[in-house]
Every structure is written in structure tokens, then in C-alpha cells.
Amino acid sequence: MAGSAQVPTLVYLVTGGCGFLGEHIVRMLLEREPRLRELRVFDLHLSSWLEELKTGPVQVTAIQGDVTQAHEVAAAVAGSHVVIHTAGLVDVFGKASPETIHKVNVLGTQNVIEACMRTGTQFLVYTSSMEVVGPNVKGHPFYRGDEDTPYEAVHRHPYPCSKALAERLVLEANGRKVSGGLPLVTCALRPTGIYGEGHQVMRDFYNQGLRFGGRLFRAIPASVEHGRVYVGNVAWMHVLVARELEQRAALMGGQVYFCYDKSPYKSYEDFNMEFLGPCGLRLIGTHPLLPYWLLVLLATLNALLQWLLRPLVLYTPLLNPYTLAMANTTFTVSTNKAQRHFGYKPLFSWEESKARTIHWVQALEASAR
Numbered sequence: 001m002a003g004s005a006q007v008p009t010l011v012y013l014v015t016g017g018c019g020f021l022g023e024h025i026v027r028m029l030l031e032r033e034p035r036l037r038e039l040r041v042f043d044l045h046l047s048s049w050l051e052e053l054k055t056g057p058v059q060v061t062a063i064q065g066d067v068t069q070a071h072e073v074a075a076a077v078a079g080s081h082v083v084i085h086t087a088g089l090v091d092v093f094g095k096a097s098p099e100t101i102h103k104v105n106v107l108g109t110q111n112v113i114e115a116c117m118r119t120g121t122q123f124l125v126y127t128s129s130m131e132v133v134g135p136n137v138k139g140h141p142f143y144r145g146d147e148d149t150p151y152e153a154v155h156r157h158p159y160p161c162s163k164a165l166a167e168r169l170v171l172e173a174n175g176r177k178v179s180g181g182l183p184l185v186t187c188a189l190r191p192t193g194i195y196g197e198g199h200q201v202m203r204d205f206y207n208q209g210l211r212f213g214g215r216l217f218r219a220i221p222a223s224v225e226h227g228r229v230y231v232g233n234v235a236w237m238h239v240l241v242a243r244e245l246e247q248r249a250a251l252m253g254g255q256v257y258f259c260y261d262k263s264p265y266k267s268y269e270d271f272n273m274e275f276l277g278p279c280g281l282r283l284i285g286t287h288p289l290l291p292y293w294l295l296v297l298l299a300t301l302n303a304l305l306q307w308l309l310r311p312l313v314l315y316t317p318l319l320n321p322y323t324l325a326m327a328n329t330t331f332t333v334s335t336n337k338a339q340r341h342f343g344y345k346p347l348f349s350w351e352e353s354k355a356r357t358i359h360w361v362q363a364l365e366a367s368a369r
């Protein structure tokens with residue numbers, strides 16, 4: 001990678017740069033990567049907020065494109081030093097077909113790797129997911145595990161299957177020669193459930209609570225821990241990895257890192273209440289209000305309805321057999337690999353992450369009035 005610490009010479013490409021996480025990565029790069037000369041933001045749908053970023057010292061280039069189109073990806077990658085590949089189809093609700101999920105997440109990633117090889121781009125950071133590990137189909141708990149904890153990673157749902165395949169492609173590409181003869185250096189970041197400003201599922205829970213008169217009803221036992229990480233810290237990890245990948249290629253190349261911070265270990269619902277509570281919502285019940293077998297029945301019914309209604313309307317409720325299993329299986333990480341390998345420390349404390357997220361939910365509340 002060319003350039004001293006002060007001279008802005010580097011060109012970065014962020015795929016999926018207009019998404020929930022992508023936007024935070026884009027803004028974080030502009031704030032905290034002084035060597036940046038040009039930032040290319042590649043997305044299927046370009047957001048209007050990109051315009052205001054174009055007035056700063058770094059050249060921000062918005063590229064409307066599709067990762068499934070190899071030629072569009074190659075054109076965007078050509079001449080970049082680092083690619084942060086965050087674009088993906090995040091769908092566990094049955095909005096997209098399994099084929100589409102595979103195409104975007106696997107073929108899209110294949111296109112990004114090939115574009116790096118063909119155009120001589122040497123550094124590739126992939127946004128993977130905790131789901132490449134678990135929860136698995138057997139519902140085995142993963143309790144405060146790290147990157148080396150043995151776990152039977154068996155999936156059936158198209159989303160985790162696609163993320164696992166894509167991650168494997170990225171890691172296997174590490175060390176291959178790019179055009180010009182230098183080795184490709186890749187690594188993968190595995191966020192747990194990301195939360196923070198812009199989180200669509202949090203917005204859905206908030207709106208659901210409002211519809212039920214400010215109440216949410218406990219469905220999952222409080223003892224089931226679900227790993228969560230603040231979006232600003234996930235973005236910061238991407239920026240740091242991208243920055244350190246050249247200097248520490250031998251150590252970091254081909255590695256996976258869970259994304260973590262100081263967010264507390266809680267159940268999915270109790271964690272959400274950290275933000276929704278201060279915004280006036282209440283979680284009813286100290287124990288699940290419905291027996292688990294009834295939730296399974298409702299989730300199965302939802303899946304059946306989705307299938308029956310598909311020719312007429314897209315029915316995509318939050319509760320389905322997969323989301324129920326996700327929420328009802330303990331999956332938390334406890335690791336310091338990112339700190340050991342590239343000096344990561346969370347940029348945002350839990351208090352700050354919480355305050356920022358509450359502030360965002362309150363703004364939703366104000367705009368709903």
C-alpha cells in the first residue's frame with residue numbers, strides 16, 4: 001500500500017456502502033482514515049446522504065451497481081487499494097428466494113474476489129457473520145466462545161449457508177496472486193447481531209410495540225443469551241483491519257475475527273429493551289407468556305401462510321421457525337483475537353453505544369408523531 005501516514009493516497013471501495021453497516025463504515029473511514037484519497041461507494045441503491053459527503057476533502061465516488069454483475073464489480077474495483085465487501089442480501093424472513101440470496105452473497109463475493117485478482121487489488125476485507133458458525137440447526141448453545149471454540153456448524157437456511165460459502169471463498173483466496181504478481185490478502189469479520197442507528201429490526205420491534213399500546217410480550221426466556229455488537233464498533237473494526245492488513249499480512253491474512261465490544265450479554269428481547277424501555281415501551285412478563293411448543297406452532301403456521309400466500313402477497317412476519325431458533329439459542333462470543341492481532345479496542349463504550357441508539361429511537365418516535 002502506498003503513502004505515508006499523512007499523505008492521502010489510498011483508494012478504498014466499500015460495497016454495500018449505503019446499507020445499515022455500510023453507511024457507518026463509509027462515515028468512519030472519512031473520519032478516521034487520514035490516508036484516504038478516494039472513497040468509492042458501490043451499492044444497488046444509492047442513498048441521498050452520499051451527496052453531503054461529496055463536499056469534504058476526500059473524493060467520494062458513488063457507484064450504482066450490482067455485485068452479481070462481474071463487469072460492474074471489476075470496473076469499480078479497478079485502481080482501488082482496499083476493498084471492504086459488505087454488500088449482501090440479509091434475509092431471514094423469506095423476502096427473497098434462496099436462489100437470489102445465493103446469487104448476491106456467494107456469486108457476488110466470487111465476483112469481488114475475481115475483480116481483485118484481475119485488477120491487481122491486494123487487500124480484501126469481507127463482512128461475514130456469526131451465523132457462519134451458528135446457532136446450528138441442532139440448537140446447540142455457543143456460550144461466550146471464541147474463534148477457536150469447537151462447534152458443529154451445520155446450516156439449512158439459505159442466508160447462513162450463503163454467508164458460510166462466501167466466507168470460505170474469501171479465506172481460500174488469501175495468498176493467491178493478483179495481477180502484477182503480489183499476493184491477495186484477505187480476512188473476514190464476523191459480527192454477532194448488530195444494533196445501533198439505522199437498525200431495521202429494532203425499528204420493526206419499536207413499531208410493533210407502539211401497535212400494542214407500548215407493550216411487547218416476552219417470548220424468549222431471559223436466560224438465553226444473544227450476542228450483540230454496536231454498529232459503530234463493527235465499522236471501526238473494518239477500518240482498523242483494512243488499515244493493518246498490509247503491515248500484518250502474515251498474521252492477519254486468511255483469518256476470521258468475531259466482532260465484539262462491551263455490550264452486555266442478555267436475551268434478544270431484554271437487550272432491545274435497553275433502548276426501547278427509555279423510549280416508553282414495556283416488556284410484559286418475567287417469563288415467556290406462551291409455552292415454547294405454541295411459539296413453534298405459530299412460527300410453523302407463519303411459514304405455511306407465507307408459502308400459501310406467496311402467489312398473492314409477500315407475507316414476512318418476524319416470527320418464523322428460523323428466527324425463533326435464532327432468538328431461542330444461546331450464542332455469545334468472548335474473545336480478544338482482534339485486539340491481539342490488530343490492536344482493536346471498542347471505539348464506543350457500552351454507555352455511548354446505548355445513548356446513541358436511544359437517541360436514534362427517540363428520533364423515530366418524534367418523526368412518527
Ligand SMILES: NC(=O)c1ccc[n+]([C@@H]2O[C@H](COP(=O)([O-])OP(=O)(O)OC[C@H]3O[C@@H](n4cnc5c(N)ncnc54)[C@H](O)[C@@H]3O)[C@@H](O)[C@H]2O)c1
Nearest residue numbers: 016018019020021043044066067086087088129191193194
Ligand atoms: N445486520 C446484522 O446484524 C449483521 C450481522 C452480521 C453480519 N452482517 C452482514 O453485514 C453486511 C451488511 O448488512 P446490513 O445489516 O448492513 O444489511 P443492509 O441490507 O442494510 O445492507 C446491505 C447493503 O448491500 C446492498 N446490496 C444488496 N444486494 C446488492 C447487490 N446485488 N449489489 C450491490 N449492493 C447490494 C444493499 O442495497 C444494502 O445497501 C451483510 O453482508 C450482512 O451479511 C449483518
Ligand SMILES: CC(C)CCC[C@@H](C)[C@H]1CC[C@H]2[C@@H]3[C@H](O)C=C4C[C@@H](O)CC[C@]4(C)[C@H]3CC[C@]12C
Nearest residue numbers: 090092129131192193219268318323324326327
Ligand atoms: C421470537 C421473536 C419474539 C423474536 C424474533 C427475533 C428475530 C427477528 C431476531 C433474533 C436474532 C436476530 C438475528 C441475529 O441477531 C443475528 C443475525 C446475523 C446477521 O448476519 C443477520 C441478521 C441476524 C440474522 C438477526 C436477524 C433478526 C433475528 C433473527
